[in-house]
Amino acid sequence: MNAHDLSTTLVPSDLYLEIQQFYALQLKILDRGDGEQWARTFTEDGVFQAADMPDPLVGREILVKAIERQSARHEGLVLRHWSGQLTVERIDDDTVRAQSYVMVYVTPDRTLLSGEVHFRHHTLCEDELVRANGTWLVRKRFVETDGEYK
């Protein structure tokens, strides 16, 4: 992805901030465990692929189920995703490629003493985003966890 070379033209402020706000919103929805709304941040035929998954998840219905399974595993934990180091490459007026770093933290909830924050993992997130109805949607996401067996 050439967007990560300095030779690349920086994208305009409005575009950069639309994408930055998109990630802030999308990851908070994920942290709330709201699978239905999270799936609606993807296109109808949106694709989610992680480096360690044998097959990609395709389509909103399957994405909802993936979040429901994840939420069950996170019972008793506060989940927090942070997006940063965003770089954006404009493909055309309605399509961008975006690369971001994502940190994932969990903290045990409902304890008598303050829970210790656990840095679960750090990932690299590469998205193809498309503009639709005044917002942006993920058409294709590829996530790679640092240090994972490849």
Add this chain to the structure above:
Amino acid sequence: MNAHDLSTTLVPSDLYLEIQQFYALQLKILDRGDGEQWARTFTEDGVFQAADMPDPLVGREILVKAIERQSARHEGLVLRHWSGQLTVERIDDDTVRAQSYVMVYVTPDRTLLSGEVHFRHHTLCEDELVRANGTWLVRKRFVETDGEYK
């Protein structure tokens, strides 16, 4: 807070960045332990409420004292606040609600060997901000620490 639904209209770039820069400045002031200046980032009658505090702190004089007590506890530590995942909801031209994630790190100072960074806690920060004299001020802040006993 509806600002965290994708259906919400994203706020304009200038507004979003005014708020983002406000947090960068305000949290650096806090990390320097400058209670006087930190209190001036609140309105005269500004309110600070944490989920685990029996009563809110109200007014600049009381806010200054709270920071002085905190600074005393942080003697020998480097304190660092990071703000991220900012979402902004515009109430009117001079009022916004802002929700952010905040990470708090401390590192022991003045040691012969490099200090290890300690992730103290992760919080959710919900602010009502008002525009005044060309800047923004906190009218009301509510902070909740992840994993805290409720």
Add this chain to the structure above:
Amino acid sequence: MNAHDLSTTLVPSDLYLEIQQFYALQLKILDRGDGEQWARTFTEDGVFQAADMPDPLVGREILVKAIERQSARHEGLVLRHWSGQLTVERIDDDTVRAQSYVMVYVTPDRTLLSGEVHFRHHTLCEDELVRANGTWLVRKRFVETDGEYK
């Protein structure tokens, strides 16, 4: 640096985002270990000084070598720099001072099990940046690691 007082005028959105995008790009180049390209994010006579270095690194050739040495030390690790809490002070149309917090994480790579993320250190980064050929370059960088012996 006065940029970190609330009395300072906030910088315009376009300028702030040019600098923010610059750091996102520059630190990803560093994480890839691309010394040649990283050196080109400095001016020809660019200066890199860390608080614990007896002498500064001066000029692109020397900067390239420093990254090559660093990359050799990071063999088998995934390196991640996060820039945040950015404040910018405009000196003139083509010069700014920027202060940011930088977190550095490493994760062991090529392991059978997922590697644990290690928070290596937290630093304060103070840059003088100059505009050149439609991009920004570092003329002078001063980095101080939290908790370091001074």
